[in-house]
Amino acid sequence: MITRTDAVVLKSMKYRDSSKIVTFYSRRFGKVKGIAKGARQMKSKFGGSLEPLSTVSLILYKKDQRELQLISQSDVLKTYKNIHSELERMAVGLAIIELINQLTHDEEGNDALYTLLVKSLDELECAHKHFMNFFLAFELRCASVLGYMPSLDACKGCGRKLDDLVAEDSAVFQTGKGAVLCNRCWQPETVPRQGVVQTVRSGGSGTSSDEGNIRVSIGALKGLQRLLHDPLESIGSLDLGSVLGNEIDGTLRLYLRQHFEDLKPIKSFDMLKRFKRPPA
Amino acid sequence: MIFTAESIEQLSEQFSQLPGIGRKTAHRLALYVVKMQREEVVSLARALVNVKDRVRYCTVCSNITEADPCPICSNTKRDKTVVCVVEEPTDVLALERTNEFAGVYHVLGGALSPLDGVGPEDLRIKELLQRLSDSTVEEIILALNSDVEGEATTLYLSKLLKPLCMKVTRIARGLPVGTDLEFADEATLSRALEGRIAV
Ligand SMILES: [Zn+2]
Ligand SMILES: [Zn+2]
Numbered sequence A: 001m002i003t004r005t006d007a008v009v010l011k012s013m014k015y016r017d018s019s020k021i022v023t024f025y026s027r028r029f030g031k032v033k034g035i036a037k038g039a040r041q042m043k044s045k046f047g048g049s050l051e052p053l054s055t056v057s058l059i060l061y062k063k064d065q066r067e068l069q070l071i072s073q074s075d076v077l078k079t080y081k082n083i084h085s086e087l088e089r090m091a092v093g094l095a096i097i098e099l100i101n102q103l104t105h106d107e108e109g110n111d112a113l114y115t116l117l118v119k120s121l122d123e124l125e126c127a128h129k130h131f132m133n134f135f136l137a138f139e140l141r142c143a144s145v146l147g148y149m150p151s152l153d154a155c156k157g158c159g160r161k162l163d164d165l166v167a168e169d170s171a172v173f174q175t176g177k178g179a180v181l182c183n184r185c186w187q188p189e190t191v192p193r194q195g196v197v198q199t200v201r202s203g204g205s206g207t208s209s210d211e212g213n214i215r216v217s218i219g220a221l222k223g224l225q226r227l228l229h230d231p232l233e234s235i236g237s238l239d240l241g242s243v244l245g246n247e248i249d250g251t252l253r254l255y256l257r258q259h260f261e262d263l264k265p266i267k268s269f270d271m272l273k274r275f276k277r278p279p280a
Numbered sequence B: 001m002i003f004t005a006e007s008i009e010q011l012s013e014q015f016s017q018l019p020g021i022g023r024k025t026a027h028r029l030a031l032y033v034v035k036m037q038r039e040e041v042v043s044l045a046r047a048l049v050n051v052k053d054r055v056r057y058c059t060v061c062s063n064i065t066e067a068d069p070c071p072i073c074s075n076t077k078r079d080k081t082v083v084c085v086v087e088e089p090t091d092v093l094a095l096e097r098t099n100e101f102a103g104v105y106h107v108l109g110g111a112l113s114p115l116d117g118v119g120p121e122d123l124r125i126k127e128l129l130q131r132l133s134d135s136t137v138e139e140i141i142l143a144l145n146s147d148v149e150g151e152a153t154t155l156y157l158s159k160l161l162k163p164l165c166m167k168v169t170r171i172a173r174g175l176p177v178g179t180d181l182e183f184a185d186e187a188t189l190s191r192a193l194e195g196r197i198a199v
Helices: A081-085 A087-103 A111-126 A132-145 A162-168 A196-202 A218-229 A232-237 A241-259 A267-276 B006-016 B023-035 B038-054 B089-097 B125-133 B148-164 B186-194
Strands: A002-015 A019-026 A030-036 A055-061 A069-078 A151-155 A170-174 A179-181 A213-217 B079-086 B103-107 B139-142 B167-170
Touching: A002 A030, A002 A087, A002 A111, A019 A055, A019 A087, A019 A111, A030 A055, A069 A111, A069 B186, A081 A087, A081 A111, A081 B148, A087 A111, A087 A132, A087 A267, A087 B148, A111 A132, A111 A232, A132 A218, A132 A232, A132 A241, A151 A162, A151 A218, A162 A170, A162 A218, A170 A218, A213 A218, A213 A241, A218 A241, B006 B023, B079 B089, B079 B125, B089 B103, B103 B125, B125 B148, B139 B148, B148 B167
Parallel strands: A030 A069, A151 A179, B079 B103, B079 B139, B139 B167
Antiparallel strands: A002 A019, A002 A055, A019 A030, A055 A069, A170 A179, A170 A213
């Protein structure tokens, strides 16, 4: 069947002497893998369209039983000039596509997820600063679209809003349920700050009921709330600062790992830190 | 087992590990070896071992070489003030074929790949910085591939090298010679436009 769909290139691998095997996230079919014959030749009809982060209009010879589809044509819809000309912006863009590549398998197309992906890249392209926010927001929203939207606006026990909890400094985030419990509603067992939890979990000890319950600052919860619900076009003006940013990053990692067990570390995101160190 | 002789099976398996060689080709090559003269086979085996034993990395530019420094680095006619940074030894070969470049090279041994976790420490960037700190280099030309990895590397290096107060340039990205503008894809065309020069 010859078929057309819009898609974002997630990964491109050299294959044999002149071809490429490309992984896309497509609007109509979700994740698709295809072979582009002759794509590495100088005068290939595919040109630069099969590089990661390209948004393309794709024509495929698609057979459902086949794992590798034949890519017949690929036309660039967007080139994302800024993402390609700034290292940090590029690493965030790559982190976004790396995450969606990990979280999706061979499900059907998911229009909401595709729209979120393209919108995230669009806004990352236009943003002036705080590029990292776009990855954090994408993590949260991607999990939400896939069925794990946390409820962060109020304590699940008593209904008090985050704004009313500021005086209490922190609250418990139940990563398993995606819910917040204030100090009054949380029975005072010891809930370590995130990071401590992580070592307990990787050590294999700790009771299962405590697993995934972490103490998070109200500031971080409010940050998470905004990353989840603010319009994406304003995410780049949200100044989290490095302390809050790190806390949010750590919290999100635990949250995602709670719901997507085989999630591996996002290499492109870790690379952001490696880029800042002098090469030794 | 496909073959009745285990040694052929093993050789075929070895061939199939090589880049660009599939199962069928590997079988064909293994059968070809059976038909070769013994001396030919011995000299092939010797050539393989020789490459492994004799070839090393040039301590100056990290290119592969038998003599250290390599013939390019030790050539007094080459301009040592211009260093062209490339990903792989094959890129040096490609640039040398143009007969246009009289400077010297630095081979990184790959490119940054955030998606695969290949970072600055995995390339010979430290060696490049060392080389620049005690030499008279005036210009660095970044000649990296025009894929995402090459771009990431170009961005990283230009940021790293700019403060060192030398001229840092990158090769132009644009249309392959002999192609029609109307058939160029948007990505190539927009970069060609970006890299336009005054005439
Ligand atoms: Zn409460
Ligand atoms: Zn050399």
